[in-house]
Amino acid sequence: MSSHKPIKVALLGCGTVGTEVVRLLTDQAADLTARVGAPVVLTGIAVRRPHKHRDVPAELLTTDAEALIASDVDVIVEVIGGIEPARSLLLAALRSGKSVVTANKALLAEHSADLFEASDASGADLYFEAAVAGAIPLLRPLRESLAGDRITRVMGIVNGTTNFILSGMDSTGASYGETLDEATRLGYAEADPTADVDGFDAASKAAILASLAFHSRVTAADVYREGIASVSAADIAAAKALGRTVKLLAICERVSVGGDDDQTAADGTPITESISVRVHPAMIPKSHPLAGVNGAFNAVFVEADAAGEMMFYGQGAGGAPTASAVLGDLVAVARNRVHSGRGPRESAYAALPVRPMGQTPTRYHISLDVADRAGVLSQVAAVFAEHDVSIAAVRQEGRVDDASLVIVTHAATDAALRSTVDKIGGLPVVREVVSVMRVEGEEL
Ligand SMILES: NC(=O)C1=CN([C@@H]2O[C@H](COP(=O)(O)OP(=O)(O)OC[C@H]3O[C@@H](n4cnc5c(N)ncnc54)[C@H](O)[C@@H]3O)[C@@H](O)[C@H]2O)C=CC1
Numbered sequence: 001m002s003s004h005k006p007i008k009v010a011l012l013g014c015g016t017v018g019t020e021v022v023r024l025l026t027d028q029a030a031d032l033t034a035r036v037g038a039p040v041v042l043t044g045i046a047v048r049r050p051h052k053h054r055d056v057p058a059e060l061l062t063t064d065a066e067a068l069i070a071s072d073v074d075v076i077v078e079v080i081g082g083i084e085p086a087r088s089l090l091l092a093a094l095r096s097g098k099s100v101v102t103a104n105k106a107l108l109a110e111h112s113a114d115l116f117e118a119s120d121a122s123g124a125d126l127y128f129e130a131a132v133a134g135a136i137p138l139l140r141p142l143r144e145s146l147a148g149d150r151i152t153r154v155m156g157i158v159n160g161t162t163n164f165i166l167s168g169m170d171s172t173g174a175s176y177g178e179t180l181d182e183a184t185r186l187g188y189a190e191a192d193p194t195a196d197v198d199g200f201d202a203a204s205k206a207a208i209l210a211s212l213a214f215h216s217r218v219t220a221a222d223v224y225r226e227g228i229a230s231v232s233a234a235d236i237a238a239a240k241a242l243g244r245t246v247k248l249l250a251i252c253e254r255v256s257v258g259g260d261d262d263q264t265a266a267d268g269t270p271i272t273e274s275i276s277v278r279v280h281p282a283m284i285p286k287s288h289p290l291a292g293v294n295g296a297f298n299a300v301f302v303e304a305d306a307a308g309e310m311m312f313y314g315q316g317a318g319g320a321p322t323a324s325a326v327l328g329d330l331v332a333v334a335r336n337r338v339h340s341g342r343g344p345r346e347s348a349y350a351a352l353p354v355r356p357m358g359q360t361p362t363r364y365h366i367s368l369d370v371a372d373r374a375g376v377l378s379q380v381a382a383v384f385a386e387h388d389v390s391i392a393a394v395r396q397e398g399r400v401d402d403a404s405l406v407i408v409t410h411a412a413t414d415a416a417l418r419s420t421v422d423k424i425g426g427l428p429v430v431r432e433v434v435s436v437m438r439v440e441g442e443e444l
């Protein structure tokens with residue numbers, strides 16, 4: 001039996017994730033006590049609608065989240081989502097020395113500076129493993145296990161809803177709308193699913209990943225973002241024809257600053273390294289390990305100087321998987337309280353600047369419908385040359401009166417590639433730009 005006084009926990013929000021947190025806390029109470037070294041006791045649940053039917057102890061429900069935070073609880077678990085009132089509630093909790101566990105990526109991607117400052121001022125823990133890639137242990141490896149290495153790249157599928165939709169479109173030809181409804185029914189989608197399909201959710205996660213991986217402060221506003229709304233059946237067919245598949249990727253990578261860039265920091269010192277943080281659909285080869293990640297599963301590749309390549313894979317969304325990560329954090333902060341310890345602090349010391357997307361090296365796949373006559377290829381190739389974009393592969397297929405031309409480029413700046421596509425689209429010999437998509441995960 002434990003001799004330490006109970007660790008009192010208050011839950012804010014009781015929706016998809018909150019309900020599962022209550023279930024796990026209840027079902028595993030004895031094990032949690034043994035693992036923490038003290039009983040972990042849920043003392044209140046703040047909800048918006050107390051009379052709604054939920055499978056949780058009704059006597060714990062309250063609509064007064066502030067009062068719960070002001071009570072003698074040790075840990076606040078926040079699964080409300082969104083910026084306000086979550087931000088004010090968590091700042092109040094941290095300032096009064098309560099440990100905080102949150103799954104709220106939108107909040108962390110915008111207000112981590114304030115939250116970490118409040119956590120530092122009082123010495124209270126701030127844990128958020130559930131905020132990125134659901135159940136998958138990813139943030140703790142970045143913050144702790146890899147803290148002695150130099151991470152160079154983090155690339156992955158971090159949004160379950162969009163991966164569920166793209167997988168459905170690729171495998172069964174299911175429609176976008178049908179699969180989105182199903183993802184919402186299964187508890188994967190955000191309260192407002194446009195956060196998923198427009199890439200905001202993945203961009204928040206990319207900001208959190210880049211901040212931790214590169215010890216820099218990156219907010220959601222710094223992340224280049226494209227969602228999946230523009231991914232068409234033609235894009236998916238074009239990818240399939242080339243042995244590729246389309247995924248919404250979050251990519252965070254170090255980019256060396258070349259001689260031409262000549263960038264300087266505000267204090268005049270030359271910048272030698274920057275980071276690219278971006279979310280967009282991309283074609284990846286079917287042979288790439290991320291290509292086999294389907295449904296609401298997430299997977300994240302991490303590359304580090306000494307460790308080499310690692311991949312983290314598992315359930316990235318849904319009530320129970322997300323609650324697993326919340327409970328893991330809850331055990332960690334409870335243990336810290338029992339042993340008077342503290343989790344890792346934020347380390348934004350490297351302060352690497354985020355590179356504008358236009359200056360980021362990317363590669364494009366371009367599929368064109370062109371007139372089938374002599375000289376077309378040379379006209380198209382001339383536009384690439386004019387923009388200093390080098391072509392890695394070309395495939396041309398003729399038909400009766402028109403032909404298709406598929407081009408994959410070598411890396412060039414995104415701005416040069418965009419200008420190239422714009423100019424090609426205006427050539428009289430080009431009937432239609434059928435598909436344009438970035439290419440990741442292969443060397444040519
Ligand atoms: N559902 C998932 O797969 C995952 C969700 N998350 C995050 O977890 C958080 C919760 O997500 P879900 O449970 O899916 O959302 P949800 O919408 O099912 O639950 C949120 C609950 O909070 C309640 N709420 C809103 N304002 C409140 C207030 N002022 N006081 C008390 N309760 C209030 C809502 O009525 C709702 O029941 C979000 O930050 C989300 O981004 C993170 C990873 C995965």
Ligand SMILES: N[C@@H](CC=O)C(=O)O
Nearest residue numbers: 159160161188189190
């Ligand atoms: N809506 C999110 C939930 C988990 O973070 C997703 O679909 O991944």
Ligand code: NA
Nearest residue numbers: 129132134136
């Ligand atoms: Na996680």
